[in-house]
Amino acid sequence: MSDIELSINGKRVRRSVEDHQLLVSFLREDLGLTGTHVGCDTTQCGACVVSVDGATVKSCTMLAVQAHDTAVTTIEGVSSGATLHAVQDAFHRHHALQCGYCTAGLVITAIDLIEREGGQLTRETVAHTLKGNLCRCTGYQNIITAILDAAGCLSAPAQVAQ
């Protein structure tokens, strides 16, 4: 067991964890933050993506002990109260999800992408960036449109849902 102390969605958390516990299971099972999903468990699908110290990571391939002394943001931490984050809002308006299993990871990835590279995103760069996030339902078209919209990079206004 190891004692870890970290910030989760802005709140200090102190816990004892088994050294072999994965970050995703710590979030879901110990903290009840079940918005982060496990899809593949083989580091491929990105359903489990969270942000650790401002960098997106696959939480199924990081140990909870490795998150000691970091600041973690999960999907539960991106909206402020009842007001959706601009990316969540765009996903909603553009119908960028079907079953929603991949959505938490995609929203975290999209927020990171826009914060780092917003303003100059194109369909191609967004599609390229989503390589680490697999969606089995949507075919990605609406996901990409939603991300471009949230970034203010949707060049063809006709594409915006009314």
Added chain:
Amino acid sequence: MRPFTYHRLVSDAERRTVLQSSGDAKYISGGMTLLPSMKLGLTVPSDLLDVTGLPGMRDISIEGRRVRIGAAVTHARIAEDAALRAICPAICDLARQIGDRHVRNRGTIGGSVANNDPAADYPAALLSLDASIQTETRSIAVADFLCGMFETALDEHELVTAISFEAPDAARYEKFPHPASGYAMAGVFIARTGGSYRTGITGASGQGAFRCADMERLLNAGAPVEEFASLGFDDLVIFEDRFGSRAYRENLIRVLAHRAAVHLRS
């Protein structure tokens, strides 16, 4: 995953003490290869020694044209480092093509070279750049370090501390990724220093990354790029599997080399 004890190392003295008292210890850096293989039960260490907090492991330093990259520097850092891009953009472009952005945020250059996956990207660059692999006790020329598929010259528990090389005048990496895994089906790195070329080819061979003397001869002679079509690889074990025949992979190498050469000459 089977239980183990995790140690966040902060000094070399601590590293040696922990190694003395632990059974089957393994280093962990980015964990992008190690944790998936532990989940599958392919490796069952008793102790994991996290090396990312050891002094100097996360530093990039450039003195003149000499580049030193700490072993625990992530692929994302290498892709984005402005000073490194100014002196050797090809290594930044290579790092940007590894895996996906989440993998690049955790995976490290040291973990990658210690693992020596025959489809990994860095080995091609390091051969072409004539890099040295620094460990806590010695410096190993990359040609001696890479000993074939998943094999290196590292002794048990020898720690890779840094990778260093002389920045070339120009270099280019061309990769054809496997459409599903993203690893290289073939990757060709060509570096030019003072009119002389060195190559490094990854992804295609069961012997791991290799240099191609014939390709270097064509480049050094300033041969027309069309002549790359005549390159043969008969003396090598070239992968042949359901993803690509031997002939297909050999052709990939020629095409990628052609592209890199065109880029370097333009």
